Amino acid sequence: MDGDGLASLAELQTKYPQITEDIFLDIDANADGFINEVELLVAVETDLLPAFITDQ
Numbered sequence: 550m551d552g553d554g555l556a557s558l559a560e561l562q563t564k565y566p567q568i569t570e571d572i573f574l575d576i577d578a579n580a581d582g583f584i585n586e587v588e589l590l591v592a593v594e595t596d597l598l599p600a601f602i603t604d605q
């Protein structure tokens with residue numbers, strides 16, 4: 550993440566190389582092309598992501 554509170558697919562893939570575009574689109578609930586903190590929390594709760602990303 551680059552400090553704006555949103556994560557792009559490329560940013561997520563630096564931490565989770567296994568994340569595909571399909572998974573990213575599933576996480577991106579409002580389809581704005583970025584993952585915000587709420588979407589990240591939902592992704593962890595629904596096991597779309599294996600762990601919580603803690604840095605900002």
Ligand SMILES: [Ca+2]
Pocket residue numbers: 577578579580581582583584585588
């Ligand atoms: Ca989003």
